[in-house]
Amino acid sequence: MSVTHPKGFRAAGVAAGLKSSGARDVALVVNDGPTYDSASVFTSNRCKANPVLWSERVVQDGVVRAVVLNSGGANCYTGPEGFQTTHAVAEQVAGHLGIGAIDVVVCSTGLIGLTNPREQVLAGVDAAAAGLDEGGGDDAAQAIMTTDSVSKQVVVEGAGWSVGGMAKGAGMLAPQLATMLVVLTTDAVVPAEVADRALRAATRVSFDRLDSDGCMSTNDTVTLMASGASGVTPTEADFTDALTRACTDLAMQLLADAEGADHEIAITVLHAASEDEAVDVGRSVARSNLFKAAVFGNDPNWGRVLASIGTTQAAFDPADLDVAMNGVWVCRSSTPHASPDEVDLTPRHVDVTIDLKAGEARATVWTNDLSHAYVHENSAYSS
Amino acid sequence: MSVTHPKGFRAAGVAAGLKSSGARDVALVVNDGPTYDSASVFTSNRCKANPVLWSERVVQDGVVRAVVLNSGGANCYTGPEGFQTTHAVAEQVAGHLGIGAIDVVVCSTGLIGLTNPREQVLAGVDAAAAGLDEGGGDDAAQAIMTTDSVSKQVVVEGAGWSVGGMAKGAGMLAPQLATMLVVLTTDAVVPAEVADRALRAATRVSFDRLDSDGCMSTNDTVTLMASGASGVTPTEADFTDALTRACTDLAMQLLADAEGADHEIAITVLHAASEDEAVDVGRSVARSNLFKAAVFGNDPNWGRVLASIGTTQAAFDPADLDVAMNGVWVCRSSTPHASPDEVDLTPRHVDVTIDLKAGEARATVWTNDLSHAYVHENSAYSS
Structure with missing residues (x-):
């Protein structure tokens, strides 16, 4: 259930043929509201992938209505053409949902330096949009796996609200951040500025302290979306605590699945x-x-x-x-x-x-x- | 020949039983003058081994008359008892040569956290002092090897003078410096302040740019001794150039012998x-x-x-x-x-x-x- 455990979210994970294995490789997580508050943190690597360059603009106003993610290609160091692919993906999602592309975070993961086949990704977006479901969290979590051996998901319960999350990452794990994509959801009422403070506090002591191999990725993205669908407004301390527990749990799942590690x-x-x-x-x-x-x-x-x-x-x-x-x-x-x-x-x-x-x-x-x-x-x- | 190629130097390398293999493990390089100018650089690791703590004091006045080195134990993180062993080794060398212990640089290499057996090392010093020879450079270079597969030596010829050198190191190679012990000798007339400038210029572009595995050692020592026995005073530029070539040559030998490397x-x-x-x-x-x-x-x-x-x-x-x-x-x-x-x-x-x-x-x-x-x-x- 993970990201679809909190109320107000639908998700999907489909196979678009980006992975040669035929496994799921395009995920979509949508916030159906009534609120669309969000917060995000990105890699501090100066050589950022195209989806990060796009998404950094998307999150500036604190509103994110959907996150679309693909595995099977990082769309990194692919130049203007790669950026256009990222933009086209955001537009495609926006068209299906009747929202603006500027409210759609895009994440990609996989090999760097390879161009993602645009038509294939767009077809994957179409399929994911058609398959959106309140029980779609599991499929979405599987669709973002690369060298991960298991999908990573978490749920933390609050008093009448909850936090859900999914993550991928199995190497290139070093701050800030690890090679990872993380989507966090909550049905608590959390204004964007509170979400931002809570997310920074939570990642500072979780993902930022994971240093699997000292190698900082180019695509890391952590996005939190708050739907407000529970109608409950937790204290900032309670929400930060729940979010920190969710992030720490996911970080330990990433650590346990690090490429080739015995310890x-x-x-x-x-x-x-x-x-x-x-x-x-x-x-x-x-x-x-x-x-x-x-x-x-x-x-x-x-x-x-x-x-x-x-x-x-x-x-x-x-x-x-x-x-x-x-x-x-x-x-x-x-x-x-x-x-x-x-x-x-x-x-x-x-x-x-x-x-x-x-x-x-x-x-x-x-x-x-x-x-x-x-x-x-x-x-x-x-x- | 290496360190004994320039005139005015004798060396020895003997087996004192510190290495379980029975290979040579104590080396001694002596400057017979007429000058005793020197320069040294040490690891910038703040957790330094006892021989480094001792030798940093020895080199302060620019006079070094002998370098004694042992493999088979780094004498690092061995506390006051380890420092006393280092001091006793310097005193033993000084007694044999009729000089002051404060002019004897001590170097150790091998496992860290293990106490070197003092009596064994001192007996090795006795044997090395008895075996000092103008052709002893090869034996000395062998005696400082640890996981090295070959000994590292160099000779660079000047106009009527030369630079000789030996080095050990095969891992923990990172600035500043690599895990290595290096003894450089010259029979040129080189005042201590010139030697210091030349050595810092030479190591800056050679050993300091070697980064085999990112791990900075605790025992790194590079010591240059100038005997003046050729009677020739090269220009500072010529000497610096020759010293840089010697250091770069040794650095490339260290790189080529790095533990387990294929490239x-x-x-x-x-x-x-x-x-x-x-x-x-x-x-x-x-x-x-x-x-x-x-x-x-x-x-x-x-x-x-x-x-x-x-x-x-x-x-x-x-x-x-x-x-x-x-x-x-x-x-x-x-x-x-x-x-x-x-x-x-x-x-x-x-x-x-x-x-x-x-x-x-x-x-x-x-x-x-x-x-x-x-x-x-x-x-x-x-x-």
Whole structure:
């Protein structure tokens, strides 16, 4: 159900032939109102895909009435012709719904540098518009998958209202944001400015802290649409909390399905001078190929953790760092403590805890190990 | 011959039992004068190994009379006891040579977080001091190898003087500097302040632009010793040129021997607004696991190059970037140009050229592909 769980939304997911497998590849999610408030965040990559260039304009007035998404091609680095395809897709959706194209967010995902066949995508839009249904969330979630092995969906219940969501992404996961497309829906009454604050607060501690492989995508889009169909106006705090839970749940689903990974790794940094510094330190470890390869080999190599921390400008005493892996403090005051033999890294979930002893802030950054399968999948992806 | 090619130097490399293989693991390089000018650069990692903490003090007065190096253990994150081991090694060398310990640079390499057995290292120092020889450069170069498959040495001839050098390093290669130990020698007359300027100029365009795996080491040390034994004083420009050639040659040897790599990749950035921005752009590509895995798979995936460029703050128009791979311009103005099928990535050496069209500066950054063997070697390294 996911995006169609909240009232006021219809969705569809159809096969337009963009994927050689014949699987669903065009999704459409429509807000039937009565309100059309929205908020969005996009990749901070400066080389953006055409759908992002289009959608950044669409969202400026806080009104979004539909999101159309295709897998099977990212429409990125495809020049003016690619932009025209994105625009034509928005117009096609608008024509079916009797709305303006400027209220239609467009998302694409798949290989970059390849032109999407325009007629095929437009035919997919026609089929999706014809198939719109209040139970269409599952089909839509499947239609946005690329190398994902499972579809990602979430529902969080409020008091008389709810948040639904779907996401895709399995690699190129790094802020801001991960390679991912996310559509969030709610039937709460949420003015656009509240939606914007809530979405930024939610993504800051969820998608933005996912750093699977350090590679920032060109197509990332997260769009929230609020239909107001429940008639309930939650407090901003309650809504932000529900939205944060939905985003965190989807982020953990993305992490668990990262290409080729054997482990999910949560890097928690304690006693940092600021939250930003805690994130910086966590991210430095999350981006160490040596550390990630060690985790793949079930090797609790804490020296590689300290070597990564040392590359940051965060406040700490290099001679007084503590590191625990899966609860075992293998390093105290930057010297060996408990034997690494006590650390069991065979579980899929790995916890790394770093104590900077420099303040009261903390943060968790999530990553994956660096595995043979990651290398294989990404060396063969476009062939 | 390497470090003992210039006049005024003796060296030795012996087996002290630090390596379980029984291979040479302690090296000593001595400057017999008549001058003892020197210059050094160290890792910019804030979590430095004990030998670096010691040697940073040694080099402050511009006088270095000997460099003692051990493989088989990095003496990093080993606390005060490890620092005492480093100090004891310097004292032992000084006692044999009749000099002060404060003129002895100490370098260590190998696993981090393990204490080096002090008595074993000191016995190695005794054997190395007894074996010092004007032809000892080869043995010394072998004694500093870790996962290196070959020893790295260089000789550059000047007019009546020369530069010699040896290096180790095969992973954790990233600025500033790569994981490497480098000893450079010259019999030219080079005052310490000239040596310092020349060394910084040489390392800036060689070792500092090597970014094999984005991981900055804790033990990196490059030390240059000038004996003045040739009696010749070259111009600063001539000396800097020779030193730069020696450093670049050693850097390329390190690149070619990087752990598990199938390709050396030279990323050249043209028409940048500044040299720093050219380096930033080159490094962003060098650190893209997705791009590196694609090269491993012989896949000319230029979209991943643009996605990496987009993460930098360099001056460029995201819609007007050109990219060539091995001479084929697969991307012009951020859109597909020549067919990727025309690109042959089977040769070991891969050239990526990026035209930013933003200025007149340029730079080359070197990296390797991301291979199964890299993951394997680094997931099993400490076991």
